[in-house]
Amino acid sequence: MKLDVTDEKSVNDAIKNIRSDAGRIDVLVNNAGYGLGGALEDVSMNEIRAQFETNVFGLIRVTQAVLPTMREQKSGIIVNISSIGGKMALPYFSPYISTKFAVEGLSESIAYDLEPFGIKVVLIEPGAIKTNFDSGMVMPAKSLDSGSPYFKNMQQVLGLMNSMLQNGSLPDKVAKVVLDAVTSQSPNLRYTAGDDAAFLVQKRKELSDPEFKKFVSEFLSKPSA
Numbered sequence: 535m536k537l538d539v540t541d542e543k544s545v546n547d548a549i550k551n552i553r554s555d556a557g558r559i560d561v562l563v564n565n566a567g568y569g570l571g572g573a574l575e576d577v578s579m580n581e582i583r584a585q586f587e588t589n590v591f592g593l594i595r596v597t598q599a600v601l602p603t604m605r606e607q608k609s610g611i612i613v614n615i616s617s618i619g620g621k622m623a624l625p626y627f628s629p630y631i632s633t634k635f636a637v638e639g640l641s642e643s644i645a646y647d648l649e650p651f652g653i654k655v656v657l658i659e660p661g662a663i664k665t666n667f668d669s670g671m672v673m674p675a676k677s678l679d680s681g682s683p684y685f686k687n688m689q690q691v692l693g694l695m696n697s698m699l700q701n702g703s704l705p706d707k708v709a710k711v712v713l714d715a716v717t718s719q720s721p722n723l724r725y726t727a728g729d730d731a732a733f734l735v736q737k738r739k740e741l742s743d744p745e746f747k748k749f750v751s752e753f754l755s756k757p758s759a
């Protein structure tokens with residue numbers, strides 16, 4: 535069934551069709567998303583708006599369309615695919631990182647609102663996963679211009695990101711975490727997914743802001759990076 539999260543009509547039609555075919559909606563997985571990279575100065579407002587339109591407003595649009603059904607049923611679970619980038623910042627991905635921080639805050643907040651109606655909210659925080667994410671990544675033209683003052687540093691980070699994604703965990707690991715969450719009687723609010731995710735989220739928790747910044751900078755300046 536076609537569903538474009540940036541298109542209100544497409545969302546409403548799809549949810550209406552599911553509702554009339556199945557009579558109920560038990561699980562919503564908000565997975566649609568892509569990465570917009572680049573140093574902030576090199577990214578246009580339109581590119582940033584489009585990034586939020588899919589990763590944040592799209593998630594809100596589908597959630598709003600599903601909520602009346604789940605509320606009437608007094609049950610349901612909403613799974614929002616965040617990222618370790620919703621818990622920590624990496625350089626040259628500020629548009630993407632800010633969408634995932636938004637998803638984290640939104641999810642944590644609506645978990646309170648929806649609890650009285652028997653609706654659960656879960657955040658999944660994957661690390662590097664081998665999907666089509668790297669080929670779907672949007673890099674603004676200005677950020678790919680070697681005249682950009684950010685070009686050299688950004689290229690280094692981009693190279694590292696691509697190699698992390700290519701060596702990432704298989705997506706079925708994330709699917710298994712989602713399945714475990716939606717079949718649990720009392721799911722957690724947050725789950726990490728993928729081989730590197732728990733380690734990095736734990737590091738972010740343990741280290742102070744300057745310590746974590748040093749950890750990331752050292753990691754990025756490794757020769758293999």
Ligand SMILES: NC(=O)c1ccc[n+]([C@@H]2O[C@H](COP(=O)([O-])OP(=O)(O)OC[C@H]3O[C@@H](n4cnc5c(N)ncnc54)[C@H](OP(=O)(O)O)[C@@H]3O)[C@@H](O)[C@H]2O)c1
Nearest residue numbers: 537538539540565566567617660661662663665666667670
């Ligand atoms: N891969 C990673 O390392 C990683 C890590 C952390 C979090 N994530 C998150 O995981 C989620 C899935 O990404 P992925 O890694 O599986 O990347 P992907 O292979 O590029 O898949 C992205 C998915 O989002 C869908 N999508 C994009 N825009 C959409 C729209 N407007 N309406 C409906 N569907 C749309 C795509 O559908 P079409 O193919 O039909 O366009 C595709 O199924 C994203 O939210 C991403 O931020 C990925």
